[in-house]
Amino acid sequence: MDIIVGKWKPVILFHLLNNDKLRFSELQRAIPDISKKMLTNELRDLEYHDIVHRKVYAEVPPRVEYSMTEYGLKLKSVLMAMQSWGLEHLLHLNDLGRLPKKS
Numbered sequence: 741m742d743i744i745v746g747k748w749k750p751v752i753l754f755h756l757l758n759n760d761k762l763r764f765s766e767l768q769r770a771i772p773d774i775s776k777k778m779l780t781n782e783l784r785d786l787e788y789h790d791i792v793h794r795k796v797y798a799e800v801p802p803r804v805e806y807s808m809t810e811y812g813l814k815l816k817s818v819l820m821a822m823q824s825w826g827l828e829h830l831l832h833l834n835d836l837g838r839l840p841k842k843s
Contacts, residue, residue, distance in 0.1 A: 743785075743786075743789050743791065744791075744815060744818070746782075748774055748778060748779070748782050749785075749786065750819065751771055751774075752767065752771065752782055752783065752792075753786070753792075753808075753819055754823070755767060755771070756792060756806060756807060756808050756812075757808060757813075757816055757819065760807060761795075761805045761806065761807040762805065762807075763803065763804065763805055764780075764783075764804050767779060767783075767806065783806060790809050790811050790812065791808070791809060791811065791812035792808060792809065792812060793806065793807050793812075794806055795807070
């Protein structure tokens with residue numbers, strides 16, 4: 741579970757699952773609250789575990805694209821179930837009146 745849990749990994753995986761491939765800058769724009777360093781670290785960890793593929797193009801400036809590996813795609817059903825439960829949980833908290841009030 742350490743491979744896919746945390747504040748940022750599920751968000752990164754969500755974006756990569758919903759796009760064929762994304763450049764680093766596209767991921768950064770899609771997740772504006774993540775720092776470059778954190779995004780880099782999380783992507784490296786996901787790459788190490790063969791969840792994400794990193795492709796570097798020999799261009800100037802260098803272009804790097806990230807995509808899900810075949811192995812990583814096996815997580816799709818797990819991540820979709822987590823998303824579904826998360827949405828259901830928010831509705832449950834709302835029904836209980838426990839969601840924080842927006843200012």
